[in-house]
Every structure is written in C-alpha cells, then in structure tokens.
Amino acid sequence: MDISNNEISGEIPSILGNCSNLTTINLSINKLTGGIPQELGNLEELRSLILFENNLVGPLPPELSKCTKMDKFDVGSNLLNGSIPSSLRSWTGLSTLILSDNSFTGGVPSFLSEFEKLLELQLGGNFLGGAIPSSIGALVSMFYALNLSNNALTGPIPSELGKLARLQRLDLSHNNLTGTLKALDYMNSLIEVDVSDNNFTGAVPETLMNLLSSSPLSFLGNPYLCVNYLPSCGSTCARRNNSFKPCNSQSSKHRGLSKVAIAFISLASSLFVVFVLYVLVYMFLLRKKTKQELEISAQEGPSALLNKVLEATANLNGQYIIGKGSHGTVYKASLAPDRDYAVKKLLFAGHEGTRLSMVREIQTLGTIRHRNLVKLEDFWLRKDHGLILYRYMQNGSLHDVLHEIKPPPTLEWSVRYMIALGTAYGLEYLHYDCDPPIVHRDVKPMNILLDADMEPHIADFGIAKLLDQSSASTTSIAVVGTTGYIAPENAFRPAKSVESDVYSYGVVLLELITRKRALDPSFVGQTDIVGWVRSVWSNTEEIDQIVDSSLKEEFLDSSIMDQVVDVLMVAFRCTDKDPRKRPTMRDVVKQLLDANPQMRSIKG
Structure with missing residues (x-):
C-alpha cells in the first residue's frame, strides 16, 4: 500500500492492523497526526513501514516487535519521542532503520548490534545523549550510511567503530564528542564524513585528508583538531584547509631564541640557499640535454614510476598491448610479482595553449579516491600524446x-x-x-x-x-x-x-x-x-x-x-x-x- 505524498491528514486508522497480507505500507510525506497504532503489530507479513515526514507523536509501540519480517523501518522527520524499545531486537532481518529528526531519548541502544544485516542506520536529530556504544562495531555489514549527528552524544569515538570497513557515509556532527579521530583511520571506504562541531583533538587521519580537502566544512568546529600536511596531499590541502593548524606548529610561548640558535638558523639558511641554487643550475643544464621521445618530464608529472614502466614495456613495445579502445592503447607493465600496472597511451592534437590546463585536469583526477574508481597512479604529457598509469586489474574489463x-x-x-x-x-x-x-x-x-x-x-x-x-x-x-x-x-x-x-x-x-x-x-x-x-x-x-x-x-x-x-x-x-x-x-x-x-x- 503506497499513498505517499498526498497531503492526507488525520490519524493512521488502527483497522489497518486487520489487513493481514500487507507487506508494505508507505504513508510518507503527508500530514498525518496522532500516534503509530499498536495494531500494526498484527501484520506478521509486514516488511516495510515508511512513515517519514508527517506529524506523528508518541512512542514507538512495542507491539511492532511482532512484525518479525521487518526489513525497512522509516519514521524520520516526525514528532515521536520516548526511548527505542528493546523489543524491536526481534527484527533480525532489518536492513534499514531511520529514526532521524524526532525527539527520541535514552541513548543509542546497544541491542542495535544484533541487527546483523543492517545496511543503513539514521538516528540523527534526536536527544539520545550518552556515549556511542562499542557494540556498534558489530554492524560489519553496514555500508550505506551511519548518522548519529545532533544527539548531544559525549565521550570518544569507540575504536570498534573502525571495524565498519565497508561504511561509505558517516555523520557524527553537532555532538559533544571528544578524543581523536584515530578510529576512522581504518575506514578506507568512506566517501562522506562529517565530524564538525564537536571537541575532537589531534591529527586528522591520513585516510581522511582527501575528504578534508574536498569538504573542509565537515571538520570545522573542532578547535584542537590539526592537520599533518602530507606529500600525497600537497599544497592543495594547505590552500583549502587554512582553518586547521599544522600538527607540528610550535607553541607561541617559546618566543625567545638564544644567540647560538640564531647562528645555527643563519647557517642553515645559507646552506639551503646554496642547495637551491645548485638544484636550479642542475635543472637548467638537464633541460638542455637531448631527450628521447619517451623520456619523462618531472615538470609534467612524477617520473620515477613511469620510467620503470617504460623499461618494463621496452618503450611501449607492441608485445605488451592488452587492449585498444576509443581513447587509446593500453599496455601491461609488470614491475614485480605483485606490482602490475596498466599504462594507457592517449593520442591528441595538443598545442601549447592547452598543456597547462591539461596538466591541471589530470592532477585533479589524480586526487579522486573511491573504491569503485580506478586510481590514477602517475601521468606524463607530450605535445601529441600522453601516458596515464593505473593499477592493473586481474579480471580485465566487464566487456x-x-x-x-x-x-x-x-x-x-x-x-x-x-x-x-x-x-x-x-x-x-x-x-x-x-x-x-x-x-x-x-x-x-x-x-x-x-x-x-x-x-x-x-x-x-x-x-x-x-x-x-x-x-x-x-x-x-x-x-x-x-x-x-x-x-x-x-x-x-x-x-x-x-x-x-x-x-x-x-x-x-x-x-x-x-x-x-x-x-x-x-x-x-x-x-x-x-x-x-x-x-x-x-x-x-x-x-x-x-x-x-x-x-x-x-x-x-x-x-x-x-x-x-x-x-x-x-x-x-x-x-x-x-x-x-x-x-x-x-x-x-x-x-x-x-x-x-x-x-x-x-x-x-
């Protein structure tokens, strides 16, 4: 039964509990009032109850626990209150639980860890309070979203949260959480994170640096959070993350320097200037040397790995071709038993006016990280062709x-x-x-x-x-x-x-x-x-x-x-x-x- 988005008013009729064969009820986006009828617990075949965006009040009826086949339960954006009844643990096959934007209290229930098939948990926008239970780490199947935002939660992020290795979206924002973000360092599948407006301290984990770079607002409101500017992140992070202090910044209280320290700094500065001049002269002489067509320019992309790839493919010899497509030819390069790469040679009608924009475009593509996108490892551009390097995929293409x-x-x-x-x-x-x-x-x-x-x-x-x-x-x-x-x-x-x-x-x-x-x-x-x-x-x-x-x-x-x-x-x-x-x-x-x-x- 689906009569969603129809501006229906009044209360949900308890007589619905007599429709014993109902498997789905969707009354969302209406103007329903009153409570959720306890008679709905009589619907033993009910698998999906969707009531979000109404004006429903009162607690969740414990009788709903009799709907043991429940798969999706969504009552978000209502006026419901009370604690989350422990009797709902009978929903052993639940995959989606959405209780967000209500007035639930009583903490995040530890029994939620019994929902072994749960894929999405939305509890944001309530008054749950308390700490995040360590048992939440048992929800290893969850990957779509976990939202605990706006709940006045306290304490640290439990290390067990890091066991949710498949989770893609995590929102812990607008709470009173403390401690570090270390637990998130093991969650490599995350594509969206929001930890803003808490009291987190310490360094942003390396695995989150790209997310910090693309969405810095999701980390703001943590005055003691700092950033290690890693080479893999580079100047991009530094430009975008001015709101975060470097973790290695020195305390301002050490303002005075001894004469010995000043002399040492002066000497080090002089040596650094000499070193820079040496490098500049060396690079000038190097650029004047004749280069083979397939030499790598360090100014157009990191070169060490590509040099090895070119050696491994005998300068892209035809015997290493593994595919040809509309965008170019693909070669396989084996650098070690467990280090195989695919290198794509692109042919284009390039000209000097577009080279810089192309380099910037590829550099941007190289920062994109997602488990279902091929990671760009390296690149090189010449006037009429380019090389793009990826990790080789063992099972080839879906084609x-x-x-x-x-x-x-x-x-x-x-x-x-x-x-x-x-x-x-x-x-x-x-x-x-x-x-x-x-x-x-x-x-x-x-x-x-x-x-x-x-x-x-x-x-x-x-x-x-x-x-x-x-x-x-x-x-x-x-x-x-x-x-x-x-x-x-x-x-x-x-x-x-x-x-x-x-x-x-x-x-x-x-x-x-x-x-x-x-x-x-x-x-x-x-x-x-x-x-x-x-x-x-x-x-x-x-x-x-x-x-x-x-x-x-x-x-x-x-x-x-x-x-x-x-x-x-x-x-x-x-x-x-x-x-x-x-x-x-x-x-x-x-x-x-x-x-x-x-x-x-x-x-x-």
Whole structure:
C-alpha cells in the first residue's frame, strides 16, 4: 500500500492492523497526526513501514516487535519521542532503520548490534545523549550510511567503530564528542564524513585528508583538531584547509631564541640557499640535454614510476598491448610479482595553449579516491600524446568477462548485482561528490574493470574532457561516447550531462542481465539492446525471454528472479528517451539497494 505524498491528514486508522497480507505500507510525506497504532503489530507479513515526514507523536509501540519480517523501518522527520524499545531486537532481518529528526531519548541502544544485516542506520536529530556504544562495531555489514549527528552524544569515538570497513557515509556532527579521530583511520571506504562541531583533538587521519580537502566544512568546529600536511596531499590541502593548524606548529610561548640558535638558523639558511641554487643550475643544464621521445618530464608529472614502466614495456613495445579502445592503447607493465600496472597511451592534437590546463585536469583526477574508481597512479604529457598509469586489474574489463573470454566464465547473479551496485556507487561519487561534478561521457563495460574479487572499478573518467581540451583549436566537433551507449539526445552532439551517463549505465545493466552486446548480431533489424529488451518485455513480460540462460537455474529461488526483474525496471528507467524522466545515480543506488534488501555483505 503506497499513498505517499498526498497531503492526507488525520490519524493512521488502527483497522489497518486487520489487513493481514500487507507487506508494505508507505504513508510518507503527508500530514498525518496522532500516534503509530499498536495494531500494526498484527501484520506478521509486514516488511516495510515508511512513515517519514508527517506529524506523528508518541512512542514507538512495542507491539511492532511482532512484525518479525521487518526489513525497512522509516519514521524520520516526525514528532515521536520516548526511548527505542528493546523489543524491536526481534527484527533480525532489518536492513534499514531511520529514526532521524524526532525527539527520541535514552541513548543509542546497544541491542542495535544484533541487527546483523543492517545496511543503513539514521538516528540523527534526536536527544539520545550518552556515549556511542562499542557494540556498534558489530554492524560489519553496514555500508550505506551511519548518522548519529545532533544527539548531544559525549565521550570518544569507540575504536570498534573502525571495524565498519565497508561504511561509505558517516555523520557524527553537532555532538559533544571528544578524543581523536584515530578510529576512522581504518575506514578506507568512506566517501562522506562529517565530524564538525564537536571537541575532537589531534591529527586528522591520513585516510581522511582527501575528504578534508574536498569538504573542509565537515571538520570545522573542532578547535584542537590539526592537520599533518602530507606529500600525497600537497599544497592543495594547505590552500583549502587554512582553518586547521599544522600538527607540528610550535607553541607561541617559546618566543625567545638564544644567540647560538640564531647562528645555527643563519647557517642553515645559507646552506639551503646554496642547495637551491645548485638544484636550479642542475635543472637548467638537464633541460638542455637531448631527450628521447619517451623520456619523462618531472615538470609534467612524477617520473620515477613511469620510467620503470617504460623499461618494463621496452618503450611501449607492441608485445605488451592488452587492449585498444576509443581513447587509446593500453599496455601491461609488470614491475614485480605483485606490482602490475596498466599504462594507457592517449593520442591528441595538443598545442601549447592547452598543456597547462591539461596538466591541471589530470592532477585533479589524480586526487579522486573511491573504491569503485580506478586510481590514477602517475601521468606524463607530450605535445601529441600522453601516458596515464593505473593499477592493473586481474579480471580485465566487464566487456571481456561478458563477451570475449571463451568459454564464457560463470557469472552468478550475486556477482552481477555487486558489479551493478559498485558501478552505480562510482558514478554517484563522480556526479555528487566531485566539485565540479564529473560527467564520464563513455560509460560502457570496457571501461568497468574488475579486480581479483570481481569488484568493479570505473576507468577513463574525465578522459573525454581531457581530449576535448587537446583538440580545442580544431573546428570539428566529435560525438563523445560509444555507439549503443549514447543517449538519444546526444546522437549528434557531445554528451555533457549526468543524464547521459545514467542512460549509458542503463545499457550496462541490460548487458549484465542478458549477456548480449549493446549492438548484438542476434537483434533483428537495426535495433540495439534497449529496443530489443523493451520489445520482448512489452510482448511477453517474461523475464525468461530476456535473461542470460545461465541465470535461469537460479530462478528456482523466486527472490533471485524478483531481484532480476527489479534491476530490469531500473534499467528501463535509466534508458528512458526523455532525460528528464531518468533517475539520478543517487536514486539508482537506492533503487538497487531496495531490489536486494537481504544483501549480507559487499566483497572487498
């Protein structure tokens, strides 16, 4: 039952408790008043109760504990109060719990640690008080969000919080928390953090430095928090983080210097000046030396690693080629048994007027960190080509796994789903967490690389814009993208909107479901995968007629079939001809999570 967003007023009728077959109730975004009827506890089949953004009052009825199949419970943005009843521990399959923006009291319950399948916990904007329980570290499956903000919480962050290694969003802002942020140093999956307006002390962990650089407001309001300016962060952090003192700053009380100290400083300064002059002379002479075409310029990117790569590939000899795409040729360089790299050679019509902007663009791309984006390790630019260095991915591209490897490897639905979800997370990060947002413009299986655990990593983000800059002096305009993945509105013009990425992502979803190419030879006429799937579905509405035959055995589990159909619906929405009707990538992530609420973990 879904009658959300209808300006319905009055109280929730207790007679709803007689609708014994109800599995979902969504009354959100209305004007409902009164309390939550205890009779809803009679709905033993209820899996989803969504009541957010109303004017509901009173406590949570303990009788709701009888809804033992509860998967999603959202009563955020109401006027509810009281403590969180311990009887709700019977919701052992709960994946989403949202109680934010109410007036709950009584502390963060320790029994929440029993929700082993919990993916999202939103408790912000209440009056819970007390300390963060160490038992929260038991929620190892949680990865979408943990929000404890605006709760008058006290004490330090428990070290056990660091066990939430898969968590992507953490909000502890506007509390009275103390101690250091050391526990967060082990949470490498975080893409959003807000610890502002607390009393934290000590250094911001190295793993959070990029988040500090991109969103310094999320760390403000902690007067004794300091920053170690690391080489990996460089001057970017220093420019953006003027509000944070360096951890190694000296106390102002030591103002007087002895004559010996002054003499020592003078000597050191003189030696430093001599050293700088020596380096400048050396660099001037070095630049006059004749360079081979593939030598590395230290002024255009870090050079040591690339020099080794060029040696390992015999100056990019053809025998090391592992792939060719629309953006260039890819080589494999093995520096050690556990150190393999992929180096992409880009060809462009560069000119001196754009070189500086291209260097800055690549440097910006190099600062982007996300578990589902390929990390740029190094780069080098010349007038007519560039080299971009990435870590080599053991399982190649999604295109290889779906279409090229013979015999085709087995791909269970759980693996395909995780590839879809991880790719969605990566695109969501590019669209929402980069400033300015990055439009990929060429989303396709060939640009989705798979590591040893089959976790996806999006490659070539930002490359299309880079190549645009390299051809800025030309008069022709090329359509960026790959045929079969280009949104209809971009058929004759460059794709520059996030909606175009969403369309391309929808095509990737269809390939994951069908294991057919975007332009498969089996399609009759001149249709593509979008037209073929829509045609078959509209005529039959039978998923068996669409899905990869190797998945049909898994359909003995009806929940798997339901997930595939739900993901197919997401793909249909993504590939809508009207870009205004397509979901955002943030919406896509939520829809994918809704398609598989029982997901227990993420690989990696």
